[in-house]
Amino acid sequence: MKVAFLLNDLQLSGGVGVVVQHARELALRHGHDVTLVLVREQEAAPWQFDGLAHLHVEGLDDARATRFDVAVATWWETVYSLFELDAERYVHFVQSLEDRFYERGTAERAAAETVLDLPVAFVTEARWIADTLARIRPEAPCLYVRNGIDKTVFDSPAQLDVRVEEPLRIVVEGNPDVWFKGVHEAIGCVAAMREPHRLTVVTGDASKVDAAAADRVVGPLTHREMARVYADSDVVLKLSRVEGMFGPPLEGFHMGATCVVAPVTGYDEYIEHGWNGLVVDWDDMEGTTRALDLLARDRRLLTFLRANALETARAWPTWEQSGTFMAAALERIRRDPPPTAYAGARQLAADQLLALDTQRHTMHARDEFRRLAKPALRLKRTGAWRVLRRLREHPRMQPVWTLLRPLTRRLRAKLTG
Amino acid sequence: MPDWHERITDDTRPSIRAEHALRYAVAAPLIRASARWCDLGCGSGLAAADALGDAAYEGRALLVDRAAETAERAAAAVPARDAVALAADLADADGVAAVRAALADGDGPLCVTCLETIHQLADFAPLVALLSELAAEPGCSVVLSVPNDAYWSLEREHAATSWGEGAVEELRSLLPADQRVLHQVALAGSALLPAGERAEGSASFALAPGVPSHVVVAFGAGVEQLCAPAPAAAVAQADVEAQRRWERQRESDLLHSAAAIAALERRLAACETAPAAAPAEVSDAPAAGGQA
Numbered sequence: 152m153k154v155a156f157l158l159n160d161l162q163l164s165g166g167v168g169v170v171v172q173h174a175r176e177l178a179l180r181h182g183h184d185v186t187l188v189l190v191r192e193q194e195a196a197p198w199q200f201d202g203l204a205h206l207h208v209e210g211l212d213d214a215r216a217t218r219f220d221v222a223v224a225t226w227w228e229t230v231y232s233l234f235e236l237d238a239e240r241y242v243h244f245v246q247s248l249e250d251r252f253y254e255r256g257t258a259e260r261a262a263a264e265t266v267l268d269l270p271v272a273f274v275t276e277a278r279w280i281a282d283t284l285a286r287i288r289p290e291a292p293c294l295y296v297r298n299g300i301d302k303t304v305f306d307s308p309a310q311l312d313v314r315v316e317e318p319l320r321i322v323v324e325g326n327p328d329v330w331f332k333g334v335h336e337a338i339g340c341v342a343a344m345r346e347p348h349r350l351t352v353v354t355g356d357a358s359k360v361d362a363a364a365a366d367r368v369v370g371p372l373t374h375r376e377m378a379r380v381y382a383d384s385d386v387v388l389k390l391s392r393v394e395g396m397f398g399p400p401l402e403g404f405h406m407g408a409t410c411v412v413a414p415v416t417g418y419d420e421y422i423e424h425g426w427n428g429l430v431v432d433w434d435d436m437e438g439t440t441r442a443l444d445l446l447a448r449d450r451r452l453l454t455f456l457r458a459n460a461l462e463t464a465r466a467w468p469t470w471e472q473s474g475t476f477m478a479a480a481l482e483r484i485r486r487d488p489p490p491t492a493y494a495g496a497r498q499l500a501a502d503q504l505l506a507l508d509t510q511r512h513t514m515h516a517r518d519e520f521r522r523l524a525k526p527a528l529r530l531k532r533t534g535a536w537r538v539l540r541r542l543r544e545h546p547r548m549q550p551v552w553t554l555l556r557p558l559t560r561r562l563r564a565k566l567t568g
Numbered sequence: 569m570p571d572w573h574e575r576i577t578d579d580t581r582p583s584i585r586a587e588h589a590l591r592y593a594v595a596a597p598l599i600r601a602s603a604r605w606c607d608l609g610c611g612s613g614l615a616a617a618d619a620l621g622d623a624a625y626e627g628r629a630l631l632v633d634r635a636a637e638t639a640e641r642a643a644a645a646v647p648a649r650d651a652v653a654l655a656a657d658l659a660d661a662d663g664v665a666a667v668r669a670a671l672a673d674g675d676g677p678l679c680v681t682c683l684e685t686i687h688q689l690a691d692f693a694p695l696v697a698l699l700s701e702l703a704a705e706p707g708c709s710v711v712l713s714v715p716n717d718a719y720w721s722l723e724r725e726h727a728a729t730s731w732g733e734g735a736v737e738e739l740r741s742l743l744p745a746d747q748r749v750l751h752q753v754a755l756a757g758s759a760l761l762p763a764g765e766r767a768e769g770s771a772s773f774a775l776a777p778g779v780p781s782h783v784v785v786a787f788g789a790g791v792e793q794l795c796a797p798a799p800a801a802a803v804a805q806a807d808v809e810a811q812r813r814w815e816r817q818r819e820s821d822l823l824h825s826a827a828a829i830a831a832l833e834r835r836l837a838a839c840e841t842a843p844a845a846a847p848a849e850v851s852d853a854p855a856a857g858g859q860a
Binding site (some may be wrong): 180294297467471478479484 | 579697732
């Protein structure tokens, strides 16, 4: 089977790593001819993922000349290039509902929503995504294929290294610049702990984390280095607000660490509160700190959770098994008739209307703001305003402005409505 | 090493035999109603033979196993008038193609059983495709089962893949939508009877959702009959003496193997530390001319 996976780039990220793993398994173990199609101009050299050597990597222009059996979009932006390829079947591999990565009212959010309405077959890695797709696109085929774990890298210990006396070893992982990763919140919860602990923060850019807040700040790390950090930890603390399949705690499980997490999408794929980890409430910083203190104090509970986490990890599929499910899924999609051109049309029309309404609302709000700000803008263009501004910034005038502050506040309120 | 876990033999623990036989018993009405029956990964055929009972199966049975002699043993064990053995590796596209070809040579309603087989295959994609393909044929029903790793604390050395709730969901998303899913749960119990007497026992018990030991997925024609209207259960009296013997044998085999490995390691260490003594240790080796 000739398969194309469409990617924006081959830079280091969890999502790209998953696609490369599947592509590699399909090529090496199932004999498929797999091409990674890069839909954007590449600005940086690709990350050296394992197994890239077994795959063809092409730009979109070159790939247009090839007839594929199955073409798979792997990120919402790549769906816009999907139908430019000549393929028997079109698939969208959904790793998260990607509209949630963008603020409400942004164009990207609406665009990431509407790509789910196109007449394609879906493959997804998480049950919550499969359930959501079944609700919004009940007629669309949706196959469920979990991500595997590289068990040669996340090589579980035969026996748990039980630690009863040392400070609790906590690891926080993620990009602190990304709002939904909750890295700063997690570091704050650890800082508020009363019990002895040791915090390791793993991040791509150490300069973004207050070095004093952690015992160790490391990164970026390879998977193998990450596995060593997890093996040296008792707890993975992760307070993300958006996740697809929620891989990091699972990698920690493989190395014998339990987790403290928020109930983010994907957590229930494998985390069970009180069995292999602790699930804390949203925004409950104090509760999270208490959970960590509890684990630091109650080493019997910690050992119970860690032992069960390791057991959970043992039952998780390898990339070989996951690749077999992906091969079976693509085979089934190729065998079945394609969705009709009208599939999803109703949802597409509804989403377009919603996007139109949102845009109209945004434009209206902007016009209204402009109308209200008009007197203020006119005033700012006068010579008197410029003189006033110079006086406002003059050091000797500051006590006067302080006395006049209630008056200026009232005036500003009147001008801006 | 005794093949004690996956192949059902006369020495298999009674509870495991009962559990295997129950799956075949549930499929038996579908098998008997079909002109053709294909058992994929048939093993020794003992569980199927138990479930089908003494009455002969009038249709044609195709018994498929990786080992030719096992398939032949199964063909001899099942009470079918026309039983054919086929050796095929179901983890391989060629093996699956051989099954497809064997099934093409016949007509009439078909029942396919594939019980406790998929988890033993490193690549089950060709087999899953075949099962879906067969289920699309009119009058064809498929019954398959997989173990639930969350139930089995024992390491399953024959399993090539991991199976639990998630993997079953993945598998189900690949199969035709008209599925019937059954959870097989373990029973534990006890009975009292007058000493030295034989008796037929019967019991009524409540069943509730719990961690299944196995999941049975059936699809295709007539599968709504499975376990309808009541659940199916099988109880076998535990042969405590046989079970104790079985467990002791396993433990003593492990002890023996551990001791044998330790002895070999000692010999190896001795060879490494005293190279001069090495020729004496290998004095059983054939001479250069090929004679010991």
